[in-house]
Amino acid sequence: MDFDLRATEIYNDFQHFPSNNSIVRSNHRNDAYTILAFEILFNNYHQVKKFRREEIGNLEILIKSLVAPPDDSIDIFYEEIDVDEQHYHIVQVKNQNLMPSEIEAAFLLMENTISTYLKRPSDVRKNLREVIAKTDFSKQYKAFCTYYVIHAGSNNFIRRQKSNQRIVTFEELTILEKGSRQMSVPKYSFRIDNANNFIVNNFIKDDYQHANNDLPQSLLCNFNGYDLAVLNNKYSNTLLGRNILYGLNLRESLNKASKTFEKMFETIDNEPELFLFYNNGITIISSHFNTEKGDNTENIMIENFSIINGAQTTSTLGEYLRNAEINQDTEKIEKLKKVFVLTKVYEINSKLKNHEKISDRIKIFNNTQTPLSTRDLVSIRKEQIQLQERLLNVGGYPNVFVYIKKGESSPSFPKLYPHQKITNEVLAQLALCGFYSEPFNAKDKKLAIFENENKEEYVLNPTYDKIFSIERGILYKKSPDQINELLFIYKLHNDTKNFLKTFYKDFVNRISQTPSKNEFDRNKTIQVDKLKRDLEIANACLFYNVTCYFEIRDMFDSYAQDVNNLSFDTNAYYDNKNNYRENLKAAFRDLCYNVTIEIIRVCSQGDNVVNWLRLERNQIIFIEALRTHLTSNAMTLVERYNSFVVHFKTVEIV
Numbered sequence: 140m141d142f143d144l145r146a147t148e149i150y151n152d153f154q155h156f157p158s159n160n161s162i163v164r165s166n167h168r169n170d171a172y173t174i175l176a177f178e179i180l181f182n183n184y185h186q187v188k189k190f191r192r193e194e195i196g197n198l199e200i201l202i203k204s205l206v207a208p209p210d211d212s213i214d215i216f217y218e219e220i221d222v223d224e225q226h227y228h229i230v231q232v233k234n235q236n237l238m239p240s241e242i243e244a245a246f247l248l249m250e251n252t253i254s255t256y257l258k259r260p261s262d263v264r265k266n267l268r269e270v271i272a273k274t275d276f277s278k279q280y281k282a283f284c285t286y287y288v289i290h291a292g293s294n295n296f297i298r299r300q301k302s303n304q305r306i307v308t309f310e311e312l313t314i315l316e317k318g319s320r321q322m323s324v325p326k327y328s329f330r331i332d333n334a335n336n337f338i339v340n341n342f343i344k345d346d347y348q349h350a351n352n353d354l355p356q357s358l359l360c361n362f363n364g365y366d367l368a369v370l371n372n373k374y375s376n377t378l379l380g381r382n383i384l385y386g387l388n389l390r391e392s393l394n395k396a397s398k399t400f401e402k403m404f405e406t407i408d409n410e411p412e413l414f415l416f417y418n419n420g421i422t423i424i425s426s427h428f429n430t431e432k433g434d435n436t437e438n439i440m441i442e443n444f445s446i447i448n449g450a451q452t453t454s455t456l457g458e459y460l461r462n463a464e465i466n467q468d469t470e471k472i473e474k475l476k477k478v479f480v481l482t483k484v485y486e487i488n489s490k491l492k493n494h495e496k497i498s499d500r501i502k503i504f505n506n507t508q509t510p511l512s513t514r515d516l517v518s519i520r521k522e523q524i525q526l527q528e529r530l531l532n533v534g535g536y537p538n539v540f541v542y543i544k545k546g547e548s549s550p551s552f553p554k555l556y557p558h559q560k561i562t563n564e565v566l567a568q569l570a571l572c573g574f575y576s577e578p579f580n581a582k583d584k585k586l587a588i589f590e591n592e593n594k595e596e597y598v599l600n601p602t603y604d605k606i607f608s609i610e611r612g613i614l615y616k617k618s619p620d621q622i623n624e625l626l627f628i629y630k631l632h633n634d635t636k637n638f639l640k641t642f643y644k645d646f647v648n649r650i651s652q653t654p655s656k657n658e659f660d661r662n663k664t665i666q667v668d669k670l671k672r673d674l675e676i677a678n679a680c681l682f683y684n685v686t687c688y689f690e691i692r693d694m695f696d697s698y699a700q701d702v703n704n705l706s707f708d709t710n711a712y713y714d715n716k717n718n719y720r721e722n723l724k725a726a727f728r729d730l731c732y733n734v735t736i737e738i739i740r741v742c743s744q745g746d747n748v749v750n751w752l753r754l755e756r757n758q759i760i761f762i763e764a765l766r767t768h769l770t771s772n773a774m775t776l777v778e779r780y781n782s783f784v785v786h787f788k789t790v791e792i793v
Contacts, residue, residue, distance in 0.1 A: 142313045146171045146234075149178075152192045160207040160266055169234045172309075173205060173214045176232045176289045179316045180307065181217055183379055203273060207266045212248040215287075216267070218274040222565055223582065223681035224749075225275055227284045229253065234309075236292030243297055245288045246304050257281060275640070275678045277671070279749045295376055296461050305376050314373055318383035323426075323443045327370055330363040332415075332479045334437040337430075356486040358428055360439060361415055364407070364456050364478025371457030384453075386424070386445030403455045411477035420481030421449025426488040441484060452480060517589050518544035522598065522607045523563060530619055536793070537623035537709075541566060556709055558630035559623065564588065566614070566626075567606045568682065573625045573689045574613045575605070578682035579758035620706060620792050627707055628688050629681075635724045635732055636677055643674040675748045676736045683752070683761060684735040690762075691731060694769050695780040705788040723787050730776075730783050738764045 150171035153163040163170040178190055181204075190197045204217045215230035231245050256263045256271060257278050287305045295306045317325050331337060337360035374380035406414050425444035430437055446453055456475065463471035517523055523543045530539040531550070540549045542562045549560050561569075567588050571581035584602055597604040606612050614622065647670050650663050696702050711719035742760050743751040751757055769776060 162207045172234045173232045179312045211252045211264045211267045230287040233290045237290040239297045328438045329366045332361045358484040361479040362482040365476040368456040368460035371453045385450045411474045414478045423484045558626045572682035572685045578686045581682040687735045688731045698777045699784040706790045
């Protein structure tokens with residue numbers, strides 16, 4: 140893609156869009172770069188390859204997140220929703236070559252604007268205020284903001300750069316766009332230590348031999364550390380870039396305080412030539428590799444590749460180079476050029492029989508020496524495959540499709556409702572809060588669910604074991620109907636949350652704008668603060684609310700006749716037949732959601748809601764308060780729960 144040509148296309152297509160408060164103003168071609176940056180950098184989220192004005196859905200996405208000038212130095216305000224958490228991406232785009240001091244000033248301006256908004260929204264410009272108001276952003280999410288400066292220059296780091304600051308150049312955006320087409324690095328050349336110092340296994344002479352071969356061609360050699368560092372720094376500034384470069388090698392880069400990180404730095408400083416012997420090396424999967432002769436050197440050219448083992452090594456080399464460049468330390472850069480890293484490269488492409496299966500297994504088996512940190516690496520385990528098959532009950536009902544690895548597509552048959560398509564990661568979180576009444580663990584242990592702790596008594600680890608073990612796991616003990624209800628409650632929570640958010644925001648506006656009737660009514664701050672507090676809780680309490688529903692079931696099911704043989708009317712819900720959906724949301728709010736909000740409001744005592752929910756001790760406090768509430772209000776709740784079942788669990792389970 141020609142970056143500037145694409146900007147011109149966007150400018151010609153989006154001039155005067157929208158008609159009032161245009162994001163792309165007439166005679167302001169630079170405005171188009173904001174859409175272009177959003178198109179590439181956030182493609183993982185919006186999934187639009189090229190924005191087009193003729194597509195109504197495209198326009199809705201742009202209006203939701205892009206700020207029309209004047210914009211208070213923020214061009215993009217994007218809300219990322221991850222199950223029960225929100226993260227905010229705040230971006231300034233400049234078609235200029237920014238110097239480090241200008242980049243630092245841009246970050247400061249954005250941070251100051253956000254601080255101003257949180258203190259007094261009316262003090263920021265209307266265009267930005269309206270975009271932020273459409274999201275759930277509030278004080279509790281200030282620590283969940285990432286700031287980006289995107290510019291036309293070459294500087295992609297500054298001194299004292301904060302961990303939540305990203306600098307992305309137009310050149311890097313171009314690289315990301317190319318890499319995102321196949322989620323791999325298109326092409327790169329690496330210097331090796333000595334000419335002819337490499338081994339090619341299963342050498343394939345021609346296409347005919349390749350077509351009759353069941354084994355991948357592989358290369359063993361030593362790549363230059365400086366080349367790897369430069370490569371890392373081209374891709375590591377963004378999540379999209381890291382996904383392209385590191386594919387399924389999903390362990391994050393080493394913490395700078397870790398001993399391994401320090402030891403790598405010490406080795407480069409003191410014994411760069413010995414780095415090769417101290418480090419385990421890296422593994423790469425590519426579609427093709429070849430040698431390139433140079434002056435007294437030999438390079439290896441790799442195409443369409445990802446580093447599937449060695450992200451920590453490569454990112455540490457990148458960090459070393461970045462520090463050296465910031466400090467203009469040419470001596471350290473020269474030392475890095477003396478570093479070589481043992482590298483295995485596998486050539487896997489469509490010419491190879493069973494290439495997808497072989498690729499998956501190489502990725503998994505190359506990561507079994509270290510803790511697993513992603514669900515993709517367990518996707519070939521029998522308990523995952525069997526669970527997927529068990530819940531996709533072709534010919535029966537209900538049907539649930541569990542995504543056990545990235546890139547899977549749900550089947551076209553049998554028919555699946557929206558709530559019946561779920562990742563195994565989210566399913567595990569819901570099982571923890573719904574079936575085990577562990578809302579904190581559901582929230583906190585997301586990243587640890589699939590880690591391999593190498594304990595003989597467990598499948599991977601205790602949490603994974605009690606969820607996925609074929610012999611002991613709760614997902615094998617519960618029936619498909621029970622799992623379907625769990626997923627439906629997840630859907631019902633989210634739909635009810637949207638209903639509550641609309642109500643709370645409208646109610647706050649009405650209270651604020653209604654004239655005071657008497658002296659007791661003049662100070663409305665307390666009322667407004669309570670409503671805002673309840674809105675914050677409603678946004679963050681997913682796992683606690685699911686726990687609340689199943690605690691109510693456990694306590695009062697014996698009072699509801701034949702409840703275990705009844706299910707919700709899914710057809711009526713999605714069709715909203717006889718206002719079924721709206722009535723169910725209102726009943727769920729009264730039975731469950733309001734209870735969850737009230738208990739968290741009382742127990743948290745004004746603490747930051749997100750922080751309060753992240754403390755393990757508060758799980759016990761919540762459960763005890765919930766059970767006390769249920770027993771204290773048992774008579775009322777029995778009647779309410781019975782009415783809930785009678786009106787909404789109307790379909791008999793066959």
